Amino acid sequence: MTGTGELEAVIGLEIHVQLSTRTKMFCGCELSFGDQPNVHTCPVCLAHPGVLPVPNRKAIEYALLIAAALECEVAPRSIFHRKNYFYPDSPKAYQISQFDIPIAGAGRLGDVRIHRVHLEEDAAKMIHVGESGRIQGSDASLVDFNRGGTPLVEIVTEPDLRSGAQVREWGQLLRATIKQLGVSDVNMEEGSLRCDANVSVRPSGSDRLGTKTEMKNMNSFRFIERGIEAEIARQKEVIASGGKVVQETLHFDPSTSELHSLRSKEEAHDYRYMPEPDLVPIAPTRAMLDAAAGALPELPAGRSRRYREDLAVSDSAALQLSFEVEWAEFFEGVIAHDTEIEPRAAANWVTGEFAAELRKQGDQGLSETRVTPDALGALVKLVGSKRISHASAKDVLAEMVAEGADPLEVVEERGLEQISDSGELEAIVATAIDENPKPAEQVRSGNEKAIGALVGAVMKATQGRADGGEVTRLLRRDLGL
Amino acid sequence: MADRDLLRATAAETASLIADGQVSATECLDAWLARVGEDDLNGYLWKADAAAAGQTVDRAAADPVAGVPVAVKDIFCTAGVPTTAGSRILDGYLPPYTATAVSRLAAAGVPMLGKTNMDEFAMGSSNENSAFGPVLNPWDHGRVPGGSSGGSAAVVAGGLAPWALGTDTGGSIRQPAALCGIVGLKPTYGAISRYGMIAFASSLDQCGPLTRDVTDAALMLSRLEGRDEMDSTSVGIEGGVDPPSATDLKGLRFGIPADLIGEGMEEGVREVFDQTAATIERLGGSIESIKLPHSDHGISAYYVLAPAEASTNLSRYDGVRYGIRESNADLDSMYEETRGEGFGPEVKRRIMLGTYALSSGYYEAYYGRAQRVRTMIVRDFTAAFEQVDFVITPTSPTVAFGLGEKTADPWSMYLNDLYTVPMSLAGIPAISIPAGTAEPAGGGPGLPVGFQIAAPAFSEQSLLEAAFALEGAIGFNQAPPGAKR
Amino acid sequence: MIEREQVLHVARLSRLKLSEEEVAVLERELSSILDHVDRLAEIDIEGVEPTSHVVPLENVLREDLPRPSLDRRRALEGAPDPYEGAFRVPSPQAEA
Numbered sequence A: 001m002t003g004t005g006e007l008e009a010v011i012g013l014e015i016h017v018q019l020s021t022r023t024k025m026f027c028g029c030e031l032s033f034g035d036q037p038n039v040h041t042c043p044v045c046l047a048h049p050g051v052l053p054v055p056n057r058k059a060i061e062y063a064l065l066i067a068a069a070l071e072c073e074v075a076p077r078s079i080f081h082r083k084n085y086f087y088p089d090s091p092k093a094y095q096i097s098q099f100d101i102p103i104a105g106a107g108r109l110g111d112v113r114i115h116r117v118h119l120e121e122d123a124a125k126m127i128h129v130g131e132s133g134r135i136q137g138s139d140a141s142l143v144d145f146n147r148g149g150t151p152l153v154e155i156v157t158e159p160d161l162r163s164g165a166q167v168r169e170w171g172q173l174l175r176a177t178i179k180q181l182g183v184s185d186v187n188m189e190e191g192s193l194r195c196d197a198n199v200s201v202r203p204s205g206s207d208r209l210g211t212k213t214e215m216k217n218m219n220s221f222r223f224i225e226r227g228i229e230a231e232i233a234r235q236k237e238v239i240a241s242g243g244k245v246v247q248e249t250l251h252f253d254p255s256t257s258e259l260h261s262l263r264s265k266e267e268a269h270d271y272r273y274m275p276e277p278d279l280v281p282i283a284p285t286r287a288m289l290d291a292a293a294g295a296l297p298e299l300p301a302g303r304s305r306r307y308r309e310d311l312a313v314s315d316s317a318a319l320q321l322s323f324e325v326e327w328a329e330f331f332e333g334v335i336a337h338d339t340e341i342e343p344r345a346a347a348n349w350v351t352g353e354f355a356a357e358l359r360k361q362g363d364q365g366l367s368e369t370r371v372t373p374d375a376l377g378a379l380v381k382l383v384g385s386k387r388i389s390h391a392s393a394k395d396v397l398a399e400m401v402a403e404g405a406d407p408l409e410v411v412e413e414r415g416l417e418q419i420s421d422s423g424e425l426e427a428i429v430a431t432a433i434d435e436n437p438k439p440a441e442q443v444r445s446g447n448e449k450a451i452g453a454l455v456g457a458v459m460k461a462t463q464g465r466a467d468g469g470e471v472t473r474l475l476r477r478d479l480g481l
Numbered sequence B: 001m002a003d004r005d006l007l008r009a010t011a012a013e014t015a016s017l018i019a020d021g022q023v024s025a026t027e028c029l030d031a032w033l034a035r036v037g038e039d040d041l042n043g044y045l046w047k048a049d050a051a052a053a054g055q056t057v058d059r060a061a062a063d064p065v066a067g068v069p070v071a072v073k074d075i076f077c078t079a080g081v082p083t084t085a086g087s088r089i090l091d092g093y094l095p096p097y098t099a100t101a102v103s104r105l106a107a108a109g110v111p112m113l114g115k116t117n118m119d120e121f122a123m124g125s126s127n128e129n130s131a132f133g134p135v136l137n138p139w140d141h142g143r144v145p146g147g148s149s150g151g152s153a154a155v156v157a158g159g160l161a162p163w164a165l166g167t168d169t170g171g172s173i174r175q176p177a178a179l180c181g182i183v184g185l186k187p188t189y190g191a192i193s194r195y196g197m198i199a200f201a202s203s204l205d206q207c208g209p210l211t212r213d214v215t216d217a218a219l220m221l222s223r224l225e226g227r228d229e230m231d232s233t234s235v236g237i238e239g240g241v242d243p244p245s246a247t248d249l250k251g252l253r254f255g256i257p258a259d260l261i262g263e264g265m266e267e268g269v270r271e272v273f274d275q276t277a278a279t280i281e282r283l284g285g286s287i288e289s290i291k292l293p294h295s296d297h298g299i300s301a302y303y304v305l306a307p308a309e310a311s312t313n314l315s316r317y318d319g320v321r322y323g324i325r326e327s328n329a330d331l332d333s334m335y336e337e338t339r340g341e342g343f344g345p346e347v348k349r350r351i352m353l354g355t356y357a358l359s360s361g362y363y364e365a366y367y368g369r370a371q372r373v374r375t376m377i378v379r380d381f382t383a384a385f386e387q388v389d390f391v392i393t394p395t396s397p398t399v400a401f402g403l404g405e406k407t408a409d410p411w412s413m414y415l416n417d418l419y420t421v422p423m424s425l426a427g428i429p430a431i432s433i434p435a436g437t438a439e440p441a442g443g444g445p446g447l448p449v450g451f452q453i454a455a456p457a458f459s460e461q462s463l464l465e466a467a468f469a470l471e472g473a474i475g476f477n478q479a480p481p482g483a484k485r
Numbered sequence C: 001m002i003e004r005e006q007v008l009h010v011a012r013l014s015r016l017k018l019s020e021e022e023v024a025v026l027e028r029e030l031s032s033i034l035d036h037v038d039r040l041a042e043i044d045i046e047g048v049e050p051t052s053h054v055v056p057l058e059n060v061l062r063e064d065l066p067r068p069s070l071d072r073r074r075a076l077e078g079a080p081d082p083y084e085g086a087f088r089v090p091s092p093q094a095e096a
C-alpha cells in the first residue's frame, strides 16, 4: 500500500428532502411541524388493516421539478416498491419507496453527477422517554405519527466529491437550488433536508472504490464538512497503519468532534423489496413534463454562471449572490439603477461592504433594511464615477443603513465630493512630500512600500475626499518613479 | 306473511316483498336477526343488534334493495364493530372506519346482519384456520363449508342470511359457494374497491357476492362495483350491471381446459360436470376443447405470489397501534411474541413461505419466476378467449370434505383451489353455480357440486347472462337437509 | 429443501417467535411445499415480463387536498399502550 499522502477521498451523498405539499404522500392528513403528537393521523397513515395508499399528485409534480432542476432523465414509467423492515416508526413495517425504476435517473448539479432521484414516504418520529415513561422497568419510546407519510424525495449522487469542504459547498448549492424551486423548506435543523454521506479513500487516480462508511443524518453542512474531514483522516490513518476500513455506520458528534459507530446489528438488512401491488405505475405525460420544465426558475448554478460570464462578477460574489434569491434580486436592482454601474463593482459592494454593514448594525436582514436597491445603486455610481472616494462611500453607507438616508443628500450635506480640481490636489500632494521627508526619501531610494504613509497624509489632509488612485499617481510622479 | 316464506325468499324476492308493502323493512330485519340468533354453524363472529342495524334501514333511500340485510365476511373493516379477519391478533379490534364495499351496500339501505367467520386472514380452503373455531357445512355438520369465505357461504346456504359478502383471492368465494350449494361470484380484479378489505394478497384480492341465485349475485354486484378514489387499483364496470334475463346459450362457445382438469377430480364431480356441459349444448351453446398450458402451474405460482404479498401485508400486525401485544420486555420480544402468539399455524406458514420467497438470494428463483409464470397464464387466457366466450371447469375437484381430513398435508389442501386459482392470477371474473349433487368419495348422502364459468375481464354482464340461463336449465333448487330455509 | 437454519433466519426476518416444535414442523412443511413449487423451474420464462398488476392503469393520483384526520382519542383508542398522546413501545435503544 502506498503512503497516506497519495490517498484521495471519495464521497457520495444521499439527501432526503421533505416536500412542502399540503398533505402526506399517500393520505389526506395535513403536514405539520411542532404540533401535538398524533393529531395528524388517519387509518391510512396509521396502517390500519385494509387501508390503501393513493399518491399525492403534487408530490409527483415536485419530484419532476427537482428532476428537471437536476437535469435528470425522467423514467417513462416508474413503479413503487415495498421496502420491508420492522421498526415502530414504520407503521406498515414497510416503507413505500422506489427501487429499480426510480422516477428519475442520471443528472447533474454543478460538477457533481446525480445518480438517481426517487420518491418515498417519511417515517414517524420516535421520542425516547427514559425514567418517567418506563414500561415494566425498561426504557420506552413514544411514537408520533404526525410526520409519518410525509412525501420525501431522495437524491443520490455519484461518488464525485473529494473533500468535506466540497461537500459543504455543493450541499449549499443543492439546498439553494431546491429552496428556489419552492418545493421544500430545506431546513436542516427541522429535518426537512437530511444528508447522509458515504466516505471511502483510495490511492489517488485509482478508479476502484475503497470500503465505505456511512455517516448519518448530520443537521448542518458545517458539521458534515467537519465530520467528513474527521472520517477521511481516520480512514487514512487506518490504512497507513496497515489496517482495513470496516463498513459501518457512523455518527459525528460536533461538540466533541468524535466519531461513534452506531449499533451494527449482527443481522444484515434484508429489505425484501417487492413491487407495491396497491399502486399503479407513474408514467409522466408530456403535459406533466412540460409543466415541470416551464415552472423552472433561474437556478443558482445557472445564475452564478450568468453573473460570472455575462456580467464579469467575481467568482465568490457570483456564488454568494446566486445562493440566496433575495440577494440576487437586490443586486439586480442595484445595477438597474444606472447603465453606467459596473456589475462587478456593484456585486462587490452588495456582498462586501453592504452585507458587512447590515451585520454590524444589529444583524439586519435584507427584508428589514431601509436601504433600497436604487439607493445603493446611486451610491455605487457615486464611487464608480469618482465623485466620492471609497472611504467616504463607506461613511455614507453607514448612514444609509442607520437612517435610510439618501446618498446624494449625505454627500452634499457633508461636502464629501472628491477634489476634482487637479491643481488643488497637486498642491496638497506637494505639501505632504515636504512635511514627510523620511518616507519621501525612502520612496526615492526604491522602497515603494513607503508610499503608503504619504497617501495616508494626503487622505488625512483631504478628509478622504481624494481619489486614492490619483493621489498615488501624483506622488509617484513627484518622487520620480 | 309468514316468516317462513320470507326467510326462504331470495334477496330479489325479498326486495319486491318490501317494495309491494307485504312486509316492512323492519319486520324483515327482525325476522333475519332472530334467525341469526339461532346460528348452529359457528357462521357468525359478531351479530348485529336490531337498533344499530335498523338505522341503516331507516336511512335507506329509494333503492329497490333497501332493507334486504346482508351478512359480511369479517375481513371487512366496519367502524366500531369488532373486526378480526378470523385472527386472534385482532381480537378486540374496533376499526375507526368502514370498508367501501360495506358503505356502498349501506348507502343502498342494506343493513348488516353480522360478521361471518372465516379462515384467518382468508388463508384456507376449509375454514378450519379460524382462530374462533371452524364453520360447519349446513349439508353435513361433520364436513367443512370450504373457505376462506366459509362463514358467508354457510349462513346463506343454511338459511341464516339472505345473501352475504365475501372475498376471493384464489377461490375463496367460489369454492365455499360450491361446497355449500350456492352461487359465488368473483368479479374482475378492479371491479370493486378493496378499500377496507383486510389485505391478504393485494394483487389478487377481490370481494364479491355469495347468494342463493344468479339474479341476486347481479343485484349485489351492481351496488358494489365502481371506481373508488381510496383505491388506486379500482376501475368499476363500465355500463354497470343489470339483472340477467337470458334463457338460452345460442351461439356461445364454452371451452374446457383439458390440461387443467382431470387430476384429483372425484368421480361424482366429473359426472355433474359432464351433465352440465351437456345442458350447455342443449341450450344452444357449443363445447370446445381449449388449451391453458400453464394453468396447472397456477397453484405453484399462487403459493409463491400470495404468501409473498401476505408476508408484507401482515407485517403491520406488530402490537404497536392496535390489536394485541404480548410482551413489553424489549422491542424484539414485543414483535416476536405478539406475532408468534397472535397468528395461527397456517398464517405463520404462509408468512414464512412468503418471506423466504422474497428474501435475499431467492427473489428471482421464486417471486420473480412466479410473476413471469403469471404472465404466461394471463396470455393463455387471452389466447383461449380468442377461441371461446367462456372457460368452464368444476369449481372444486371434490365435494365438501370432512373436518380435519386435509389439515395434515398443506399441499393437498392447496390443491382444492386448482381450478379457481388460474382465474385469480389472470384477474378475470368467474362464477360458481350449484350444478347438482354427488356422493363424496367415501360414500354417503349427496353433496353439492359447483360449476365454474370464467369470462374475459370486465365482461361480468355476459358471464351473469350465461350463468342465469344455465341456472334455469339446471333447476338446482335444493336446500341442505334440515336447513332452516 | 429448506434447512433448520433457514427456518430460524426467516422466522427472525418475519419477527415470529416459534416453538421448537413449530420450527421442526415448518422445516418439514416448507420443504414439502417448496418441492411442489420448484416445478416452476421447468417452465421456460426466457424473455417473459413479470406481472405484478393485471389492471391496465397508470398515474392514478390524488389531489393535494386535506381530508379530516382522526380525532386523537380515536387514533389511540385501540392502542395496546397509549401514553401521553402517543403510542408507547419498548425502547429500541435498550437493545443496544
Ligand SMILES: [Mg+2]
Pocket (backbone or CB within 6 Å): A016, A120, A154
Ligand atoms: Mg430513503
Ligand SMILES: [Zn+2]
Pocket (backbone or CB within 6 Å): A024, A027, A028, A029, A040, A041, A042, A043, A044, A045, A046, A149
Ligand atoms: Zn393520514
